[in-house]
Amino acid sequence: xxxxxxxxxxxxxxxxxxxxxxxxxxxxxxxxxxxxxxxxxxxxxxxxxxxxxxxxxxxxxxxxxxxxxxxxxxxxxxxxxxxxxxxxxxxxxxxxxxxxxxxxxxxxx
Amino acid sequence: xxxxxxxxxxxxxxxxxxxxxxxxxxxxxxxxxxxxxxxxxxxxxxxxxxxxxxxxxxxxxxxxxxxxxxxxxxxxxxxxxxxxxxxxxxxxxxxxxxxxxxxxxxxxxxxxxxx
Numbered sequence: 070x071x072x073x074x075x076x077x078x079x080x081x082x083x084x085x086x087x088x089x090x091x092x093x094x095x096x097x098x099x100x101x102x103x104x105x106x107x108x109x110x111x112x113x114x115x116x117x118x119x120x121x122x123x124x125x126x127x128x129x130x131x132x133x134x135x136x137x138x139x140x141x142x143x144x145x146x147x148x149x150x151x152x153x154x155x156x157x158x159x160x161x162x163x164x165x166x167x168x169x170x171x172x173x174x175x176x177x178x
Numbered sequence: 179x180x181x182x183x184x185x186x187x188x189x190x191x192x193x194x195x196x197x198x199x200x201x202x203x204x205x206x207x208x209x210x211x212x213x214x215x216x217x218x219x220x221x222x223x224x225x226x227x228x229x230x231x232x233x234x235x236x237x238x239x240x241x242x243x244x245x246x247x248x249x250x251x252x253x254x255x256x257x258x259x260x261x262x263x264x265x266x267x268x269x270x271x272x273x274x275x276x277x278x279x280x281x282x283x284x285x286x287x288x289x290x291x292x293x
Contacts, residue, residue: 103280112182112268112284113221156220162274165236166211166282170220 073157078173087144089172091157094138099161102133102140107154107171116155117142144174152176181205184269184285191292197256199288201269208274210252211282212236212244214265221268227252228274259292266290 074092081087093102101120105113117124119131119140130143144151154171158164185200203210209228213221213236223236225244233244241263245253252271256263266289272282 101280110287112270112287113282114284115281118280158280160280164280165223165226165234166270166272166280167223167237168213168221170218 073159073169075155075157075169075172077170078175080175080177081147083148083176083178084146087147087151087174087176089142089144089155089157089174090139091142091159092139093157093159096137096159097161100137100159100164101161102131102137103158103160104129104131104142105156105158105168107156113156113168147174147176149176149178182269182271182283182285184267184288186288187286189288189290191256191259191290193260193292195256195259195292197259197290197292199254199256199267199269199290201252201254201271201285202250203252203271203283204250205271205273205283206249207271207283208249209272209282210246211270211272212242212252212254213268213270214238214263215268215287216265224254261292264290264292 103118104116107113117131124131132141156168156171182203212224215221227233227246243255268287269285270282
């Protein structure tokens with residue numbers, strides 16, 4: 070399984086764009102990159118998944134460079150309700166969905 | 179909507195008791211997972227099941243066992259509860275294959291306190 074490294078915490082003001090980068094230097098050919106969001110006292114929630122280039126949905130965008138050794142989750146115009154822990158996962162269909170410690174995003178006014 | 183239901187939201191058990199945590203999903207998912215979450219340690223995988231009666235150890239299986247007799251139900255068993263098993267336990271399920279295998283759905287969690 071590819072190991073992931075992401076910042077422990079980030080701070081942002083409401084209305085700003087937030088980019089959280091995840092490093093996964095030993096990503097394998099079959100691996101996908103998946104991001105989850107977790108609010109306090111709740112289970113994680115799937116946000117977005119990608120393999121290469123860019124993926125966008127109603128919540129976020131995921132940017133993956135050609136070498137796929139890193140990925141960036143982009144949250145446009147964050148609000149207070151985006152305060153949460155964000156997890157980057159890397160693996161294939163045989164993976165066991167291994168979570169790390171995530172990035173704690175704090176959004177303030 | 180996919181629903182993953184854990185049998186208890188809060189549970190208090192005594193040291194040495196045998197504890198059963200139940201999880202049921204209603205979307206015919208092949209994969210089911212049990213995690214525990216502790217402050218500063220993120221989510222750690224205890225056990226994973228990819229089919230009925232099939233299971234694989236996760237990162238921290240010691241002190242736990244699991245049972246999957248039916249596709250929709252995945253039980254976590256603490257054979258002899260200890261205080262270091264006080265934690266939030268989270269169950270999840272996902273499909274196998276296609277583009278959906280990484281989209282897991284989580285239950286609301288069970289906060290277990292062992293005294």
